[in-house]
Amino acid sequence: MIDVVENHSLQSLNTLAMPSIARHFVAVHSEISLLEAIHLADQHQWRLYVLGGGSNVLAQEIIEGLVIKNEIQGIQLLSDNDDYVIVEVGAGENWHETVQLCIRQGWYGLENLSLIPGTVGAAPIQNIGAYGVEVREFIESVRAYDCVDRVWRDFNNKACEFDYRDSLFKRSKNRFIVTAIRLRLNKTFHAKLSYGALQHLEPSTITAQQLSEEICRIRLTKLPDPKDLPNAGSFFKNPVVTMSHYHELVRKYPNIVAFDAGDQRKKLAAGWLIENAGLKGYRDPVWGVGTHVEQALVLVNPQCRSLVAVMSIVEIIRQAVKENYGIELEIEPQILGDQVKSVYSVA
Numbered sequence: 001m002i003d004v005v006e007n008h009s010l011q012s013l014n015t016l017a018m019p020s021i022a023r024h025f026v027a028v029h030s031e032i033s034l035l036e037a038i039h040l041a042d043q044h045q046w047r048l049y050v051l052g053g054g055s056n057v058l059a060q061e062i063i064e065g066l067v068i069k070n071e072i073q074g075i076q077l078l079s080d081n082d083d084y085v086i087v088e089v090g091a092g093e094n095w096h097e098t099v100q101l102c103i104r105q106g107w108y109g110l111e112n113l114s115l116i117p118g119t120v121g122a123a124p125i126q127n128i129g130a131y132g133v134e135v136r137e138f139i140e141s142v143r144a145y146d147c148v149d150r151v152w153r154d155f156n157n158k159a160c161e162f163d164y165r166d167s168l169f170k171r172s173k174n175r176f177i178v179t180a181i182r183l184r185l186n187k188t189f190h191a192k193l194s195y196g197a198l199q200h201l202e203p204s205t206i207t208a209q210q211l212s213e214e215i216c217r218i219r220l221t222k223l224p225d226p227k228d229l230p231n232a233g234s235f236f237k238n239p240v241v242t243m244s245h246y247h248e249l250v251r252k253y254p255n256i257v258a259f260d261a262g263d264q265r266k267k268l269a270a271g272w273l274i275e276n277a278g279l280k281g282y283r284d285p286v287w288g289v290g291t292h293v294e295q296a297l298v299l300v301n302p303q304c305r306s307l308v309a310v311m312s313i314v315e316i317i318r319q320a321v322k323e324n325y326g327i328e329l330e331i332e333p334q335i336l337g338d339q340v341k342s343v344y345s346v347a
């Protein structure tokens with residue numbers, strides 16, 4: 001039996017603390033209750049939206065439709081051999097707690113993804129990544145309900161079409177509701193220390209627990225805690241440009257920060273582009289929305305302003321980056337509600 005709440009506030013359920021009302025809201029704890037919720041939405045012709053931990057959404061002020069909060073729990077060991085395990089995890093499990101549990105069990109690979117906020121079900125949506133590791137490296141399959149064809153689907157890794165902060169699920173907005181993922185984790189620990197801030201660590205002696213703790217320590221010093229300062233982590237994707245565009249930029253900005261992106265392309269550090277455009281620590285005088293003083297890539301919303309206020313600042317940043325470098329920045333968080341491109345100018 002599901003319990004639908006009318007006019008439910010989502011302000012405490014999104015890390016940007018945006019004021020938002022869901023006309024209809026339900027938390028689901030099983031695939032059966034998820035189907036009940038979908039059936040109810042069909043009957044009332046409500047549009048469906050899925051919410052996990054709310055750490056990567058831009059919530060509209062009024063969301064006409066049914067917001068489903070995915071709270072499906074459960075962690076199950078499906079297979080175990082000398083080299084690896086396959087573990088199935090419910091979409092509503094907390095991501096960081098899952099990483100910690102895996103480390104304690106001796107199931108390795110996820111250490112660099114420690115302390116990323118949110119749920120397990122959202123991890124494949126934007127193919128979460130940090131410190132040189134992406135979740136796609138460990139995803140065996142994703143189980144999801146297809147709201148268009150009305151069937152359950154199991155996507156193997158290839159079918160998820162993972163890319164940098166992207167996947168089939170993200171591109172087919174609101175079509176698939178993830179209920180569980182299967183992770184293939186190693187029984188032997190290999191520290192991945194290629195990322196700059198980790199290179200001082202000793203790969204032959206460091207343990208998985210120590211690496212995870214170091215990642216947590218670095219993250220806590222670099223990123224503001226949404227409880228103290230509402231934010232959604234990195235707000236813009238690092239743009240990828242052609243070599244000729246990159247060389248043109250290097251002539252003008254010799255210090256530009258860039259990484260190889262394969263296929264004769266370069267990935268530019270969006271944080272550097274914003275900072276160099278003079279917008280690090282920028283705050284809108286009226287709304288207070290702006291960029292973090294120490295990390296230009298993080299948009300902060302100290303006065304808990306609405307989506308319209310946040311997007312107006314996003315536009316200022318995107319405009320400055322366009323004018324300075326000829327680059328259209330793309331935002332990482334997803335709009336929760338009816339996406340109206342022309343109003344919010346989302347790339």
Ligand SMILES: Cc1cc2nc3c(=O)[nH]c(=O)nc-3n(C[C@H](O)[C@H](O)[C@H](O)COP(=O)(O)OP(=O)(O)OC[C@H]3O[C@@H](n4cnc5c(N)ncnc54)[C@H](O)[C@@H]3O)c2cc1C
Nearest residue numbers: 050052053054055056118119121122128129178232233334
């Ligand atoms: C301080 C901070 C640091 C962060 N650091 C990182 C980082 O290092 N790397 C990184 O990649 N991200 C990072 N993020 C972004 C965010 O934590 C991740 O994208 C996370 O996976 C979002 O999980 P969530 O449960 O909060 O998803 P939500 O914010 O609730 O949802 C995000 C999107 O996924 C959809 N969704 C959620 N659950 C499901 C589901 N079960 N089925 C279908 N669709 C679903 C939603 O509809 C929405 O479109 C950070 C965010 C914050 C606030």
